[in-house]
Amino acid sequence: MNITQLLGLTVRLLVPTLLVALGGIFSFRIKVFPLGLEGYMLAGCFLAVTGTYLFGSPYLGMAFAAILVMLLALIFAFFVIELSVNPVICAFAINTIVAGMTRFLMIPVFGSSGRIYLDSALALPRFQVPIIKSIPIVADIFNNHSALVYVALLLPFVIQFVYYKTNYGLSLRATGAYEEAAVAVGISTRKVRYIALMTTGCLAGLGGAQLSLTANLFNVGMTDGRGFTALAAIVLSAGEPIRAFLGCILFGLCDALVLNLSSEGIPIQFLSMLPYILAILFAVMPPVIRKLSERTAFSKLQLRIRQNDPEILASRAFHHSVNSEE
Amino acid sequence: MESLVEMRGIVKEFPNILANDKVDFFLDGGKVHALVGENGAGKTTLMRIMFGMYRQDEGEILIAGKRQSYTVAGAQKLGIAMVHQNFMQIPQMSVLENIILGHAPQTKARGIIDYKSARTRIQKLLQDMGMKLNPDMLVQRLSVGERQKVEIIKALYIGARILIFDEPTAVLTPQESGELFKIINQLKSEGKAIAYISHKLNEVTEIADMATVMRRGKVVDYMTRESGEMTRVRLATSMVGQDEFEMVVSEKKPVGAENILEVKNLWASDPHTQSLKIKGLNFSVAKGEILGIGGVEGNGQQELIELIWGATKQLEGEISLDGKDISHTGVHERREAGLGYISEDRMITGVSAEASIQENIVGGKESSAEFSRAGLLRNGAINDKTLALIDQFDIRGGRLNLPVKSLSGGNMQKVILAREISRNPKLLIAAHPTRGLDIGAINFVREQLIAQKEKDAAVLLITADLEELLALSDRILVMYEGEFSGEVRNVSEESIQEIGLLMGGIVKDAIAKENGGKHEAEAH
Known part of the structure; x- marks a missing residue:
């Protein structure tokens, strides 16, 4: 497999995680740590396949997944905002319930367990994009994807705009940074929080839908930790959509490498670890670097003081008047 | 109209x-x-x-x-x-x-x-x-x-x-x-x-x-x-009003000779921005003295306290307590060496609000022979001590097993005073000790600080309240941008104007500055 194919695969693989991560940052921004992403995503996978099966259209399946997962997020929001339930406990409940429910519901809905395939007629249509398809290398990477891929690739920029240029974005940032101050200027932070938490559900549901519909199947536990990968991207980006995008590209690239190299005899277990090792590295590096640079700066400053650096001595305005020891 | x-x-x-x-x-x-x-x-x-x-x-x-x-x-x-x-x-x-x-x-x-x-x-x-x-x-x-x-x-x-x-x-x-x-x-x-x-x-x-x-x-x-x-x-x-509450005022004493706390050439910076917060401070607190540190908040008072009780590390300089160098020791060692601390933020660093009164009273001393044996707490001794202190410090509403957060601000402050003072500190740091208290509680705290001074402990008082600074201090240093902009030795009602100027970084006596300039030139 050549590099362009690898990148094409990366684009396909990163999109579900990207959607989930972009959803999660809405929660992250209002200081509700989105631990339930894995559950939302898995619910999205299952509901998309179910919706497609029931309504006979992958797009309706997607909408079905997005709306129902948004309602699931509404329940979460109600518990967290109105009943002050600890969001961590609530998120774990969602993850556990969704894992169990999807396994359980497969039998009554599809009459099978473990794995279900959708009819190939219900596969997501892929698009030939007018101009892109005729540019040699770019076509290999960006052409011939399904609709949501293109939406997802634009979404980080849209969200960036929402955050920094719209009224809702300003209120959202204010609510997350200092809720009391937001309340004091008359912002309905309750509404802001509901919208944020429900957006998380909606986008994470779409991410799940994209995952299952691209493969045209659902199997038990198919998200396989992707929700947590998205969470890693959110934490690394500190809630900035475009940086989360970059994180997802990195994780997608790792996934693509795994798929590629596993056919060449390298143990897949090691390769599968790669994205997580990278995630840990990325999470650990910034504080380590900060600590080190602070320590260096401290020693430098210390040395300058010990050597009576004139600039430092001159920073004192009164030294002479009192401080000379009696 | x-x-x-x-x-x-x-x-x-x-x-x-x-x-x-x-x-x-x-x-x-x-x-x-x-x-x-x-x-x-x-x-x-x-x-x-x-x-x-x-x-x-x-x-x-x-x-x-x-x-x-x-x-x-x-x-x-x-x-x-x-x-x-x-x-x-x-x-x-x-x-x-x-x-x-x-x-x-x-x-x-x-x-x-x-x-x-x-x-x-x-x-x-x-x-x-x-x-x-x-x-x-x-x-x-x-x-x-x-x-x-x-x-x-x-x-x-x-x-x-x-x-x-x-x-x-x-x-x-x-x-x-x-x-x-x-x-x-x-x-x-x-x-x-x-x-x-x-x-x-x-x-x-x-x-x-x-x-x-x-x-x-x-x-x-x-x-x-x-x-x-x-x-x-x-x-x-x-x-x-007519029923005027007499505010407790300390009797001024000349500064004694024997220093309990000595700080020499102390420097510190903000760890994140590297800007200098404490710039070469020299001062001492003598036995039986209340040294007041005044100034507009945010001029390095907070940083100075943290350096002295050991929460942060200085860039340079020496801190000694009763002749013992404590510059590089941890908080526990400093407390063992005789440092007491009434913190500016009762709820966060002053007490453990969720914990009970007796847990707050023994906190930090729980491993001492007085309160534990073979790694087990001596609850009898702890309770006796707590009850004695509740009585002695008039902690109203205080009883065993009561979480400290359910006390009023004044009584919470009394828990802190009881803990710190019962350990007989050589140096007591009191940071904004009466902030947010009512007059009765303010006077109680003031009396306790004065009692410490009379017992020959050294008291370092940091406060933004000018009235309090004047009422309690034997000597006042005013902080401005990480330095002392001036010292007031004979504290009286009239000092307020001078302190006001110093708080704004204005040294009244420009001549002193000039002399000091020579001083510095000689030092090089």
Whole structure:
């Protein structure tokens, strides 16, 4: 497999995680740590396949997944905002319930367990994009994807705009940074929080839908930790959509490498670890670097003081008047 | 003339306290009406009712003659704004974003902020008020005085015609206060109605057109400037009342010879920004001395305390306690060496609020032979000790197993005092020890500090309250931007002016500076 194919695969693989991560940052921004992403995503996978099966259209399946997962997020929001339930406990409940429910519901809905395939007629249509398809290398990477891929690739920029240029974005940032101050200027932070938490559900549901519909199947536990990968991207980006995008590209690239190299005899277990090792590295590096640079700066400053650096001595305005020891 | 705001017969009761008892108050356009009284007199409660934060139990509010009942959002629509003591601002956001927050102008596309028109309006307001502020600066980079200006512009931006200032100068230098008064006069000339809460009498006589004095929830006096009745003496008398509580004052002593705490050439920086916070301090506290450290908050007092009790590490310099070098030891060792600490933040570093009284009393000493044996707590001994201290320090409502958070502020402070003082410290650091306490508790704390000094301990008192600084200190050092701008040795009532100048970084005696300059030249 050549590099362009690898990148094409990366684009396909990163999109579900990207959607989930972009959803999660809405929660992250209002200081509700989105631990339930894995559950939302898995619910999205299952509901998309179910919706497609029931309504006979992958797009309706997607909408079905997005709306129902948004309602699931509404329940979460109600518990967290109105009943002050600890969001961590609530998120774990969602993850556990969704894992169990999807396994359980497969039998009554599809009459099978473990794995279900959708009819190939219900596969997501892929698009030939007018101009892109005729540019040699770019076509290999960006052409011939399904609709949501293109939406997802634009979404980080849209969200960036929402955050920094719209009224809702300003209120959202204010609510997350200092809720009391937001309340004091008359912002309905309750509404802001509901919208944020429900957006998380909606986008994470779409991410799940994209995952299952691209493969045209659902199997038990198919998200396989992707929700947590998205969470890693959110934490690394500190809630900035475009940086989360970059994180997802990195994780997608790792996934693509795994798929590629596993056919060449390298143990897949090691390769599968790669994205997580990278995630840990990325999470650990910034504080380590900060600590080190602070320590260096401290020693430098210390040395300058010990050597009576004139600039430092001159920073004192009164030294002479009192401080000379009696 | 009809008043812009009229509050009639306001009653507000909180559990245990009648905060407002049939209070009348009014505001007129183009006038400053001061609301004067001590801490706990009910001023802030009354203003919060006006601002819609609380609802009165009885009484009515008329805005421009119309009876109104509203919440904070409603108050803003009526044109009422409050400049809070703790600014309601988001530090991570720019000045502009903070100002338009909740009231952002929108472009034709709904929901999208029209930054351009917002900027134009804000710049106009800044210009009108003669303020120099960069709208794109992050609020966390502003000084306290500048943040207050942001708060004022915020109020004007939403078209406030009624402004409530809650002790606005508490955190300002004298210079910044001067600027604030200019701004208030400007607002006045534009016809705004201004309520000015304060207990600083100089300010009231300088800025106010009329003053209402409150004591224990009641209005006790009203006077106007026009009538010439508004004098400091009258304000003070009605504020404190006949049944005046005598504030405890320490008897001044000359500085002794034997130093308990010695600090030499101490330097420290902010770990994140690397800016210097403490710049080469030298000082000592003698046996039986209360050394007061004054200054506007944020000039390095906090950093200095943290260095002494061992929370942070100095860049350079030496700290010794009773002749023992403690510069590189941890907090526990310093405490064992005889350091006691009454922290500025009771709830966070002072006590463990969720823990019980006895756990707070033994905290840090739980491994000592007195309280434990073979790794097991001696609960009998701990309980006995706690009961003895509850009694000795008159901790009201205190009993075993009671979480400290359910005590009142004053009694919580007594728990801290009991813990620190029962360990017989050689040096007691008292950081803002009476902040937020009522007069009875304040006097109790003061008596305890004086008792320590009389027992020949050294006391390092850090406070932003000038009255307290003067009442307790034998000697005062004033901090300004990480240095001591001056020392006051013979503390008396008259020192207040000198200290005021020093707080603003002005050294009265320029000659001393010149001499010092030579000093330094010689040192090199």
